[in-house]
Amino acid sequence: xxxxxxxxxxxxxRLEVLLRWLEEASPDVVCLQELKAPDARFPSKAIxxxxxxxxxxxxxxxNGVAILAKGKQPLLTRKGLPGDPDDLQSRYIEAAVGGMLIxxxxxxxxxxxxxxxxxxxxxxxxxxxxxxxELLALKVPVILAGDYNVIPTDLDVYKPERxxxxxxxxxEVRGAYRRLxxxxxxxxxxxxxxxxxxxxxxxxFRNAFGRDAGLRIDHFLLxxxxxxxxxxxxxxxxxxxxxxxxxxxxxxxxxxxxxxxxRKPRG
Numbered sequence: 096x097x098x099x100x101x102x103x104x105x106x107x108x109r110l111e112v113l114l115r116w117l118e119e120a121s122p123d124v125v126c127l128q129e130l131k132a133p134d135a136r137f138p139s140k141a142i143x144x145x146x147x148x149x150x151x152x153x154x155x156x157x158n159g160v161a162i163l164a165k166g167k168q169p170l171l172t173r174k175g176l177p178g179d180p181d182d183l184q185s186r187y188i189e190a191a192v193g194g195m196l197i198x199x200x201x202x203x204x205x206x207x208x209x210x211x212x213x214x215x216x217x218x219x220x221x222x223x224x225x226x227x228x229e230l231l232a233l234k235v236p237v238i239l240a241g242d243y244n245v246i247p248t249d250l251d252v253y254k255p256e257r258x259x260x261x262x263x264x265x266x267e268v269r270g271a272y273r274r275l276x277x278x279x280x281x282x283x284x285x286x287x288x289x290x291x292x293x294x295x296x297x298x299x300f301r302n303a304f305g306r307d308a309g310l311r312i313d314h315f316l317l318x319x320x321x322x323x324x325x326x327x328x329x330x331x332x333x334x335x336x337x338x339x340x341x342x343x344x345x346x347x348x349x350x351x352x353x354x355x356x357x358r359k360p361r362g
Contacts, residue, residue: 096193096350097121099331100240100313102128102201102296102343106159110138112340117145120331122347123165124192126199127151128242129341130159130185137161154185160199160241162190172196178222186219195321196230200241205262213262216244220271228278230318237318239280242343244312245272247282250292251311263312281322283315283348288328295330296343304335313346324350 099122103109106127117125125147130137134153142149148168151161152175162169169190176187189198200223205216223239230237246264249255258264276282284293294309303309317325327349335344 096123096352097347098124098126098197098238098240098315098350099345099347100126100128100199100242100315101345102242102313102341104129104131104341104343106130106161107132107136107138109339109341110141112334112337114141114145115337116331116334116345117147117163120345120347121165122345124169124197125163126197126240127161127163128159128199128201130154130161131156132159150188150190152185152188158185158201160185160188160201162188162192162197162199164190164192167192169197173198176200176219176222177226179218182219195236195238196233198230198237198239198241200239200243202242202244204244205265205268208260208262208265213265216262217267217271220268220275224271224275224278227275227280227316231279235318236321238321238348239316240314242312243272243314245269245314246310246312247272247285247314250290251294253294253306253308253310263310276316279319280316281319281325283317283325284311284328284346286317286322286325286328293330294332295346297335299342313343315346315348317348320354321350323354324352325355326351 133155137151147163153159173189186201203216205213295313297304297309331345
């Protein structure tokens with residue numbers, strides 16, 4: 096099974112790009128972020144015609160997340176991250192698909208640092224960590240996929256020294272991500288590519304993509320049983336070069352139907 100995450104940076108404005116990628120890559124499940132559209136404007140008909148069932152949690156002009164499944168309808172299990180009933184931002188959606196729970200998330204950017212947006216990011220990470228522990232306790236296959244807006248290590252950014260006080264790379268944020276993974280999750284890309292410099296995002300400015308001045312901020316966290324089924328991880332980097340494309344590239348994992356040899360998750 097091939098599962099992808101893709102920050103589309105506007106699902107209607109970049110619908111042609113999304114549909115082209117769906118046809119070429121044919122993922123089984125897709126987690127989308129930054130829909131930038133209210134629920135009523137989600138392009139469900141076009142998605143359905145492309146062969147995918149969908150659930151979504153939209154928001155006008157900002158945020159928004161969705162889960163697509165090829166040839167089937169994802170079973171909605173949650174909209175919104177628990178822990179703060181006053182938080183109305185559309186940043187989390189969850190579904191049962193193919194015997195797994197899949198959580199699609201769009202973590203707050205947090206800039207500028209310091210400030211209330213950064214504090215909101217830390218609060219959201221804390222809520223995510225609490226809920227992630229509850230998911231692990233269920234002892235069912237779980238994937239938490241999406242745009243985390245977290246650069247985990249120096250290897251995940253083109254010039255670490257320039258990012259020291261950015262909310263994506265602040266020591267508090269990286270520490271929170273490490274503690275989240277340490278619950279027992281596997282960072283899928285680092286599991287199979289521990290030492291490679293692989294990016295998922297390139298800014299639109301200063302020819303960042305042409306210079307390969309990128310970041311790795313789109314992640315898959317796998318529960319322990321899915322770590323044993325992990326076959327491949329990749330980034331559809333060429334999609335970032337398409338006309339009118341997102342500043343993110345689709346990132347994906349392939350899982351085996353059967354257990355592979357035992358693997359110890361990386362911390």
